[in-house]
Amino acid sequence: MKPNFRKSGILHLGKLRDGSKVGNWEIWYKNNQQIGGGLYDQSGNELKYGKWTDIDDNFERNQINYTGEYEKGKKVGLWKSFIKENNFIQLLAFVTYNSDGQEIFRSEGNSGILHLGKLKDGNKIGKWEIWYKNNQQIGGGLYDESGKEFKVGYWVEIIDCYDFIKQIIFKGEYLYGQKYGKWSTWYKKYEETEFKQIGGGFYDDGIKIGKWIELHDNYGNFFGQSQIQHYGEYKCGNKIGLWQTSFMDELIAGGFYDENGNGEKNGKWIELSDHYGQSQIKYVGEYANGNKIGFWNTYYKEFNTTQFQIIGVGEYHQGIRIGKWIELIDNQGQSLITWQGEYLNGKKIGQWEIKYKENYDNQFFYGGGSYDQLGNESKIGQWIELSDGFFEYSQITFNGQYKNGKKYNNWEIHERPKNYQNFSLMQKLFLLYFRGGGVYCENEIKIGRWVEQNANFRQQEIIHVGKYKNGSKIGLWHVFYKGKDMQIFKYYSYIQWWWFL
Numbered sequence: 001m002k003p004n005f006r007k008s009g010i011l012h013l014g015k016l017r018d019g020s021k022v023g024n025w026e027i028w029y030k031n032n033q034q035i036g037g038g039l040y041d042q043s044g045n046e047l048k049y050g051k052w053t054d055i056d057d058n059f060e061r062n063q064i065n066y067t068g069e070y071e072k073g074k075k076v077g078l079w080k081s082f083i084k085e086n087n088f089i090q091l092l093a094f095v096t097y098n099s100d101g102q103e104i105f106r107s108e109g110n111s112g113i114l115h116l117g118k119l120k121d122g123n124k125i126g127k128w129e130i131w132y133k134n135n136q137q138i139g140g141g142l143y144d145e146s147g148k149e150f151k152v153g154y155w156v157e158i159i160d161c162y163d164f165i166k167q168i169i170f171k172g173e174y175l176y177g178q179k180y181g182k183w184s185t186w187y188k189k190y191e192e193t194e195f196k197q198i199g200g201g202f203y204d205d206g207i208k209i210g211k212w213i214e215l216h217d218n219y220g221n222f223f224g225q226s227q228i229q230h231y232g233e234y235k236c237g238n239k240i241g242l243w244q245t246s247f248m249d250e251l252i253a254g255g256f257y258d259e260n261g262n263g264e265k266n267g268k269w270i271e272l273s274d275h276y277g278q279s280q281i282k283y284v285g286e287y288a289n290g291n292k293i294g295f296w297n298t299y300y301k302e303f304n305t306t307q308f309q310i311i312g313v314g315e316y317h318q319g320i321r322i323g324k325w326i327e328l329i330d331n332q333g334q335s336l337i338t339w340q341g342e343y344l345n346g347k348k349i350g351q352w353e354i355k356y357k358e359n360y361d362n363q364f365f366y367g368g369g370s371y372d373q374l375g376n377e378s379k380i381g382q383w384i385e386l387s388d389g390f391f392e393y394s395q396i397t398f399n400g401q402y403k404n405g406k407k408y409n410n411w412e413i414h415e416r417p418k419n420y421q422n423f424s425l426m427q428k429l430f431l432l433y434f435r436g437g438g439v440y441c442e443n444e445i446k447i448g449r450w451v452e453q454n455a456n457f458r459q460q461e462i463i464h465v466g467k468y469k470n471g472s473k474i475g476l477w478h479v480f481y482k483g484k485d486m487q488i489f490k491y492y493s494y495i496q497w498w499w500f501l
Helices: 495-501
Strands: 011-017 022-031 033-040 047-056 064-071 075-086 090-098 102-104 112-119 123-130 136-143 151-158 167-173 178-188 196-204 207-214 230-236 238-247 250-257 267-274 279-288 291-302 309-317 319-330 335-345 347-357 365-371 379-386 395-403 408-415 437-441 443-454 462-469 471-483 489-492
Touching: 011 033, 033 064, 033 379, 090 123, 102 112, 123 151, 167 462, 178 207, 230 250, 238 267, 250 279, 291 319, 309 335, 347 379, 347 395, 365 395, 395 437, 408 443
Parallel strands: none
Antiparallel strands: 011 022, 022 033, 033 047, 047 064, 064 075, 075 090, 090 102, 112 123, 123 136, 136 151, 151 167, 167 178, 178 196, 196 207, 207 230, 230 238, 238 250, 250 267, 267 279, 279 291, 291 309, 309 319, 319 335, 335 347, 347 365, 365 379, 379 395, 395 408, 408 437, 437 443, 443 462, 462 471, 471 489
16 A cells, blocks of 8 residues: 555554554655654554664654664664765764663764764773764774773774765774784775775884885875875884885875984975875975975976976075965865965065966966065955865956955955956846945955855855945845856845755
């Protein structure tokens, strides 16, 4: 028999005896899928027992359910909660109940990582497990029973930013709370089923010693395209001698550390950008006693090309930038943006230009402005600044005046669609014309009417329109959404936008 959902999106289906639920009951949703259920006892007291899947009171809004066991109508043991997002079922949390149905533990963690184990006076003891939101255990190990939270024995640990794309784990032993002996590093691409060893080395009382293979901070980013490893030796926890860097198993960078164990770089070095992978940027120059000296060149090439080109250059004096520079703006490899200007004792002074390069042939002047000549890096006069997420498909600038290092008076927001030569003000919201931006008063405080882009404008194309008073939003604010196909803005009221979130 199929449930009938004409009156509600959720239907409970089962047997009644004298008006009370008994036996097997099922919970169905309006898409004709069973989403929960379990057993009631035969006494007519409607006591749940055995395995159950309950649904959240707000299931139709949050798509959350809970799986575990009942005894005499009380939750006992381990319960798991799950959420359905984008048609995928994801593990949300663990909760443990005692025999009286009282909650005694709730899992730690967020962002899809959950830690499950035992507490004693608020401290971890015994076996602990690390789970990922796909309902798979990915790590864990033992804590001592003293309550001092010393890790002991064999452990599998995860990288801090572990996720679906970046699955990296570390395997090894702890002795009295310190890493000891051989530790290995393992990696799995998102489409693979098995981890493979990609690095590791030895610890002595928590200190790295001997030969090591380490991972670059962005290893595994860009859907596995960024596979950078560092090869070298440690002495008492500090790098010594030659260290080399490989990308996709090809040696491309490196240099020497001093042999005394001070961890200081010396001589010629080739270093990689923090986001090397999707775009390939490296820096070439010299170190003396751990400080950059002389001229350093910045090289760049597209991922699928073979030739590097110089895109930046500047001089260091004992690690401090001096003189004229062309330097790269770090925007996580999304586009090639450079600053051009002058340094005085490590501080920007005078006129600085911002340039954006779409390819090797086309370079656009997009903005910039002036710093004071005193070396305070205080912005003055007219400026054109780029949005934080500026790149090929989201080219937004902010145009206005600085006064004593603070934004002042009228500021405009401009947008340049890809393949267009010029920027224009954000406009055409229904039949109205809105100028992007607004007015700052003293101390960079927003006042009056403003048109602002959403923080994730490049994907959602949403803007907010309303008024500020003394830097705080007041009154009614409207949110406009630009459909990518329709190329017009649709109006949502503030209340509707709250639900949209």
